[in-house]
Amino acid sequence: QVQLQQWGAGLLKPSETLSLTCAVYGGSFTNYYLSWVRQPPGKGLEWIGEINRAESINYNPSLKSRVTMSVDTSNNQFSLKLNSVTAADTAVYYCASRRGLGLYYFDYWGQGTLVAVSS
């Protein structure tokens, strides 16, 4: 059974950098793509991007210029950084996994982290 556990700072000021980490436990870690998905309060889901163990990265074109993703294979941890945040980046951020090439659905999700941006 795969479990995703995430953490990171929950309160940021405008122009700061959002930083979140997601640890993957169990399952066959090497096969997974790890995505980040966000949900502004009361709104829908938005795919931010994904990375796999081989550091193959795909980004949502609308966020690409501000997003950096990385992976620490020794600890099975994936990280998201979003720079120059504004109030519009206030959201619950989820990490979610999909099983690999050609399998475009998220079968495991982290618990979510609320990130608020406020001066």
Add this chain to the structure above:
Amino acid sequence: QSALTQPASVSGSPGQPITISCTGTSNDVGSHNLVSWYQQHPGKAPKLIIYEVSKRPSGVSDRFSGSKSGNTASLTISGLQAEDEADYYCCSYAGTNTLIFGGGTKLTVL
């Protein structure tokens, strides 16, 4: 890359069926049988209920079914139950290794 279009809300009485639509374009929903659906209860993470248009993960009730016609995918819930009240999101592969979600539909069980 615009979100897939879903009705903001649908409602139904217990025991009745409901259908939620998810409309995209020929670049996403219409081009690939890679549509998935997620159920989200308040304050919880989304849960996968349908993948690859019509497949159900193990443990998901067979009251949930999916289909697709052209650029529109659909989720049908037969025999509505109180616990089905939640938000539902579709998601599609959109080409060039990107994914796109629908705007979400709030299901109310009357």
